[in-house]
Amino acid sequence: MNSTRFPRALWVLAATLGMALAATAQAADKAKGEAKANEVCAACHGKDGKTPIDPAYPILAGQHKDYLARALTDYKIESRKNPIMGAQAKGLSRDDIQNLAAYYASLPSDLAVRK
Numbered sequence: 601m602n603s604t605r606f607p608r609a610l611w612v613l614a615a616t617l618g619m620a621l622a623a624t625a626q627a628a629d630k631a632k633g634e635a636k637a638n639e640v641c642a643a644c645h646g647k648d649g650k651t652p653i654d655p656a657y658p659i660l661a662g663q664h665k666d667y668l669a670r671a672l673t674d675y676k677i678e679s680r681k682n683p684i685m686g687a688q689a690k691g692l693s694r695d696d697i698q699n700l701a702a703y704y705a706s707l708p709s710d711l712a713v714r715k
């Protein structure tokens with residue numbers, strides 16, 4: 601074995617493994633999102649994310665994942681202020697937020713732009 605080739609091969613392997621691990625870490629877990637949603641959020645937003653207990657409460661089902669994650673992060677850091685959602689978002693981790701956003705975004709919905 602040539603001594604300059606081995607380290608290069610190892611570097612490529614390490615880089616590939618690193619990318620695989622990073623991809624795994626970033627993948628949102630919808631099942632975890634669903635569990636958390638049923639445990640906490642369904643009480644107000646409805647079990648399907650679109651039949652809230654109060655018509656003034658927003659529909660989450662089918663909303664864009666990035667929008668949901670941003671809204672939850674903004675409540676958490678209080679750049680979007682709402683006493684109810686602020687209290688809800690406080691205890692959510694970054695992973696919780698990604699998982700919840702992925703779950704609600706995946707639900708069937710009638711959300712649409714009015715024509």
Ligand code: HEC
Pocket residue numbers: 636637640641642643644645656657658659660668671672681682684685688700
């Ligand atoms: C006690 C009732 C209640 C609970 C529990 C609750 N929410 Fe909410 N949620 C609200 C209300 C009220 C609003 C509207 C707040 C506002 O006007 O900003 C809201 C708004 C939101 C929004 C913003 C939607 C938009 O269109 O901008 C998101 C996202 C959201 N909730 C997600 C969640 C998630 C995820 C959970 C569970 C961790 C949760 N909520 C739990 C009442 C609740």
